[in-house]
Amino acid sequence: MKRFGMQTLKFDNPITILETASIVGPKEENGPLAEYFDKCLEDEFWQEKTWEKAESKIIKETVNMNITKAKIPAADINYCFAGDLLNQCISSSFGLRELGIPFYGIFGACSTFVEGMQLASVFIDSGAADKCICAASSHFCSAEKQFRFPLELGNQRPPTSQWTVTGSGSVILSNSGEGPYVTYITTGKVVDLGIKDANNMGAAMAPAALDTLIAHFKDTGRNPSYYDAILTGDLGYIGKDILSEMALTKGYNIKSNYNDCGVLIFDKDSQDTHSGGSGCACCATVFSGYLFNKLKQKKLNKILLIATGALTNSTTAQQGESIPGIAHAISIETGM
Amino acid sequence: MKPINTNSEYQEYVNQKSPNSPILKNCFNSFWVGGFICGIGQVIMEICKYNGLSTETSATIVSVSLIFLSAFLTALNVFNKIGKFAGAGSLVPITGFANSIVSPAMEYKSEGYVMGVGAKMFTVAGPVLVYGISASVLVGIIYFIFGG
Numbered sequence A: 001m002k003r004f005g006m007q008t009l010k011f012d013n014p015i016t017i018l019e020t021a022s023i024v025g026p027k028e029e030n031g032p033l034a035e036y037f038d039k040c041l042e043d044e045f046w047q048e049k050t051w052e053k054a055e056s057k058i059i060k061e062t063v064n065m066n067i068t069k070a071k072i073p074a075a076d077i078n079y080c081f082a083g084d085l086l087n088q089c090i091s092s093s094f095g096l097r098e099l100g101i102p103f104y105g106i107f108g109a110c111s112t113f114v115e116g117m118q119l120a121s122v123f124i125d126s127g128a129a130d131k132c133i134c135a136a137s138s139h140f141c142s143a144e145k146q147f148r149f150p151l152e153l154g155n156q157r158p159p160t161s162q163w164t165v166t167g168s169g170s171v172i173l174s175n176s177g178e179g180p181y182v183t184y185i186t187t188g189k190v191v192d193l194g195i196k197d198a199n200n201m202g203a204a205m206a207p208a209a210l211d212t213l214i215a216h217f218k219d220t221g222r223n224p225s226y227y228d229a230i231l232t233g234d235l236g237y238i239g240k241d242i243l244s245e246m247a248l249t250k251g252y253n254i255k256s257n258y259n260d261c262g263v264l265i266f267d268k269d270s271q272d273t274h275s276g277g278s279g280c281a282c283c284a285t286v287f288s289g290y291l292f293n294k295l296k297q298k299k300l301n302k303i304l305l306i307a308t309g310a311l312t313n314s315t316t317a318q319q320g321e322s323i324p325g326i327a328h329a330i331s332i333e334t335g336m
Numbered sequence B: 001m002k003p004i005n006t007n008s009e010y011q012e013y014v015n016q017k018s019p020n021s022p023i024l025k026n027c028f029n030s031f032w033v034g035g036f037i038c039g040i041g042q043v044i045m046e047i048c049k050y051n052g053l054s055t056e057t058s059a060t061i062v063s064v065s066l067i068f069l070s071a072f073l074t075a076l077n078v079f080n081k082i083g084k085f086a087g088a089g090s091l092v093p094i095t096g097f098a099n100s101i102v103s104p105a106m107e108y109k110s111e112g113y114v115m116g117v118g119a120k121m122f123t124v125a126g127p128v129l130v131y132g133i134s135a136s137v138l139v140g141i142i143y144f145i146f147g148g
Helices: A051-070 A087-095 A112-125 A140-147 A201-220 A236-249 A261-265 A280-296 A314-318 B007-017 B023-050 B055-075 B079-086 B094-111 B113-120 B126-146
Strands: A002-004 A008-024 A079-083 A103-105 A131-138 A167-174 A181-186 A229-232 A258-260 A302-310 A325-333
Touching: A008 A051, A008 A112, A008 A201, A008 A280, A051 A079, A051 A087, A051 A131, A051 A140, A051 A167, A079 A087, A079 A112, A087 A103, A087 A131, A112 A131, A112 A167, A112 A181, A112 A280, A112 A302, A112 A325, A131 A140, A131 A280, A140 A314, A167 A280, A181 A201, A201 A236, A201 A302, A201 A325, A201 B007, A229 A236, A229 A261, A229 A280, A236 A258, A236 A261, A236 B007, A258 A261, A261 A280, A280 A302, B023 B055, B023 B079, B055 B079, B055 B094, B079 B094, B094 B113
Parallel strands: A079 A103, A079 A131, A229 A258, A229 A302
Antiparallel strands: A002 A008, A008 A167, A008 A181, A131 A167, A181 A325, A302 A325
16 A cells, blocks of 8 residues: 555555445434335334343344355454444444454544444555454434433424434455455544534534545545545534535535435434434445445445544533544545 | 634634524424413312312422323323423423433433432433522522521
């Protein structure tokens, strides 16, 4: 691999995205992308007693389904990179404790999925691994419990709030295969413009997405029109609007080919999701379900996926700290 | 738009980009639902008094009935929908207080009856109790000194 500029790596060997899998909850099943997911759950518990157990089961079954769909033995996978939003990433480590694959638990808030894909790509390109699996999960109920209020509390959500996606996405990367290929990765920096409103995560993360977007174009020499689609992870409607306007002031017009996974996954008007979807599973399921399908069918040939994360917790929010954001970008192309 | 260089410029831009809550609609719903809940309370009060109970006993029965009703609707996953619609209208009467205790109790049952239900039951209502009781003590002292 070769370094370009400050933040970008280009891979010499084509890293193939072999197969993906996605499982989502009932609300996502009622959204516009339902047909692309491998499995939709009937309820949030999935026969488990707690939401934490349900989330662990979701990531476990998604990873198992991914391995089955790829038709390779689990022993062929050298490393697993996985993470989630619950304290100490317990959904991933509990859910994947029986997997028997060397495991890296990672945290990048809602950018975890792409963070995992970036690390896996570097492992594969360096020769440390032949195949890696990356997964991320989130669950509306467990996230509300940890970050906000009890579900049964009769409060109102502001229009800027977002809806945590219930589900998990998983992807297997390989050193051999016919694509789609990971060609470039741009690792984001922690960016904080001082937003403190935990109900406006899109605005808190948009500056990080802008920073990574500009870094990617500067480092690679590409421009926005090179890509068929540029997608951010979970900026939602407000963050999406902010990013495209701010990018324009920096000389990058992304209006025509830019969208956000949090905007795509729900129907804002009929599903009452306010500013859109969020959570690790937002970009993980939209990529594993919808985007991978479009890449396989060659309806999309060059995409830039920028997963965004809000690096906050409930303690720092109560202490009045601002919300630092991060965004990791990965360039995926069907031809080399 | 102008390029953004400082945190305060960005905050200003975000404020302008973020839609406000529909205050007029929320106030209206809050007003009539809150009034309706108080109306239910008054009906219970009148029934009790009609049946020969004292005003004090009737008032206690009103509180107990509304608390029960709110807790029951919370358990049935209905109260949060009322709360979403009415906001402070269902939150400010005693119904909101009952909801704020029952909802964390339900949520944290998975952590057991001691550290879950017992400890977390007051996470939302705790501050209301602390400052409500503190305020009543303060008013009591003022009344004791100046009230004669």
